[in-house]
Amino acid sequence: MGKLRIGIIGLGTVGSGVYKTLQGNDSVEIVKIAVKNLNKPRSVNVPADIITDNPDEVIKNPSIDVVVELIGGVNPAYEYLETAIKNGKHIVTANKELLAKRGEELFNLAEEYNKVVLYEAAIAGGIPIxxxxxxxxxxxxxxxxxxxxxxxxxxxxxxxxxxxxxxxxxxxxxxxxxxxxxxxxxxxxxxxxxxxxxxxxxxxxxxxxxxxxxxxxxxxxxxxxxxxxxxxxxxxxxxxxxxxxxxxxxxxxxxxxxxxxxxxxxxxxxxxxxxxxxxxxxxxxxxxxxxxAGEFPTASSVVGDILAIAAEFGKTDYMLPMMRCNHTQKANPVKIEDTYNKYYISITAPNAIGVIAKIGTICANKNISLSSILQKGVSEDNTADITVITETCQEKLIREVVEELKDCTVNSLIRVAS
Ligand SMILES: NC(=O)c1ccc[n+]([C@@H]2O[C@H](COP(=O)([O-])OP(=O)(O)OC[C@H]3O[C@@H](n4cnc5c(N)ncnc54)[C@H](OP(=O)(O)O)[C@@H]3O)[C@@H](O)[C@H]2O)c1
Structure with a gap:
């Protein structure tokens, strides 16, 4: 088998890391790299015949097997990858925004053309996930x-x-x-x-x-x-x-x-x-x-994806079946108001007798238990800083509590991980 022939779009932080990491690799050849501005100084010395400012030389290039998209954003990245898939290329991308916003279309299109889209770098940079x-x-x-x-x-x-x-x-x-x-x-x-x-x-x-x-x-x-x-x-x-x-x-x-x-x-x-x-x-x-994140950690994931394709390329008609993403079922979304959490609430209250009892009563009236409530001293302006941590309760109810604490200033409401 010959080398896997790849084209890269984008030679910024991640693109440069990928280029450097692939130097001397026996199974991959970088055929073309598209950038936006040919005159921009680079941290890598790329031969002049490889670099172009015309993405078509990558995405429509008949001698390229895999397009590696490292430009970011939704447009024109989506259109480039759509063209690349329709031109028979497998895809590697680090583009989280594109996947979150148009991943479903991209994966469906890739499946239609029997191409894979790999995106390890898009989730946690260098962490394999x-x-x-x-x-x-x-x-x-x-x-x-x-x-x-x-x-x-x-x-x-x-x-x-x-x-x-x-x-x-x-x-x-x-x-x-x-x-x-x-x-x-x-x-x-x-x-x-x-x-x-x-x-x-x-x-x-x-x-x-x-x-x-x-x-x-x-x-x-x-x-x-x-x-x-x-x-x-x-x-x-x-x-x-x-x-x-x-x-x-x-x-x-x-x-x-x-x-x-x-x-x-x-x-x-x-x-x-x-x-x-x-x-x-x-x-x-x-x-x-x-x-x-970072040049080399991200390149580690991108290159891992390229090599996964290189390992199977030309050996099977249906590559990397476990890595494909063709889920048709949708998750039922849960609205934040309907979620259940513990809460940290920081309150500045007038230093009056019974203020802690009042906070406790407002919570109790909504069946919200408190796991801790503490007040430390009184400020010069005669206010008290009170910190409350609740037991698990519904977000809708804690928002009502905040509304009802109108005599006080609620400085922060932060959820507590269970
Ligand atoms: N940086 C990280 O640590 C990291 C980590 C994980 C994932 N990512 C993802 O990786 C992708 C790239 O990030 P980056 O940090 O490497 O970005 P970057 O440093 O800004 O580089 C972007 C590259 O894309 C090129 N480019 C932009 N628009 C283009 C177009 N229309 N046609 C051709 N080339 C174009 C730019 O060309 P010029 O150089 O000529 O301007 C540049 O080389 C993004 O999706 C990002 O979210 C980045």
Whole structure:
């Protein structure tokens, strides 16, 4: 067999890592690389006859077997991959946004043309997660995933925790160090993690989860006071991408900050490291952790996917059957108001006699039990800071509690991971 002939679209952070990693590889030949701007300085020396600014030289090139899409975004990435599949190419992509928004169409089209789409790098960068779920964990019924899938937000939360610094100060520092983008919205508002958990939940539950049904909250409202309080109570605050499914196919998929007990491994995943905790039967629970982004960790997953195709290419008419994604059943979405959680509530209340009793009564009237309620001293302005942790209750009811606490200021309402 000859070498697998690949074309790459995109030679940025990930594309450069893939190019470097494939140098000297015996089973893969890079035929063409398409970029946007031919004159841009690169960290790799690519022969001039390989690089082009015309994507058609990759996606319509008859001598290319696999198109590796590393440009990001939905358009024109989707159109490029559609053309590539129709021109007989298998696909490798690292594009989480594309998969979350148009994955179903892409997978269906690929199946129609008997092509595979591999996307290991799109979920947790360098952490292998799709291949393990599709192969060695295939005998499991996975019912829960809790994951840290965004390095930027985990870096910010870790710094806030260890340095007692504010969100705004740490964000500025992260931007200066290149850990956060100039426009950090995609990371800090949870979009990036939401894209990843949408596809991850679809694969793990074998039911289509739609991005529109994934509840999302970012980390911008987390205060350094919450960090300190969480610590005191035995927790860390993490941006958790969570997906749970019940026996009736009701899927509760969301991204938001959570208090995570220090007994939970996810509490100790710091800085840019990512981790995925998977629970199911018969495995029980496992945690996979490692670098969730970056040139070489991401290239590791992209190259792994390319080599998986190289290993089977030309040897079978139906390649990599276990890696295909053709779930027709949809998951039933669960609205956030209908979910059940424990809550951390930080309240500033007028320092009046009976204020704690009043909070307790408002909760009790809705059948919400409190696992702890604590007040520390009284401020100079004669207000008291009160922290409450509830037992499990419905989100709808806790929102009513917040409404009824109108004499007080509710500083934060953060869900607590179970
Ligand atoms: N960076 C990470 O750590 C990481 C981790 C996991 C997944 N990913 C995913 O990997 C993908 C690539 O990310 P990246 O960080 O490598 O991005 P990047 O550094 O911004 O690179 C993007 C590349 O795509 C090229 N490009 C953009 N639009 C194009 C077009 N219309 N036609 C041809 N080429 C085009 C750019 O060309 P020029 O160089 O000429 O501008 C550039 O080389 C994204 O989907 C991202 O979400 C990234």
């Amino acid at each position: 799709i291949m393990p779920i599709k192969t060695i964990l295939a005998g499991n019924k996975i019912n829960k995933i809790h994951a840290i899938l965004n390095g930027t937000t985990n870096y910010i939360l870790t710094k806030m925790d260890t340095e007692g610094a504010s969100y705004e100060d740490v964000l500025k520092e992260a931007q200066a160090l290149g850990y956060a983008e100039t426009d950090p919205t995609g990371d800090v508002e949870g979009f990036d993690a939401a894209y990843k958990i949408t596809t991850l939940a679809t694969i793990a539950f074998k039911k289509r989860v739609k991005i529109e049904n994934v509840y999302r909250e970012g980390i911008t409202k987390i205060r350094k006071e919450d960090m300190a309080k969480a610590n005191e109570l035995g927790f860390k605050i993490k941006l958790i991408a969570s997906a749970e499914i019940d026996d009736n196919g009701n899927a509760d998929v969301r991204v938001h900050p959570m208090l995570v007990s220090k007994d939970n491994m996810l509490a100790h995943i710091d800085y840019v490291t990512n981790a995925v905790l998977i629970s199911g039967h018969p495995i029980g629970s496992i945690v996979l952790s490692g670098p969730g």
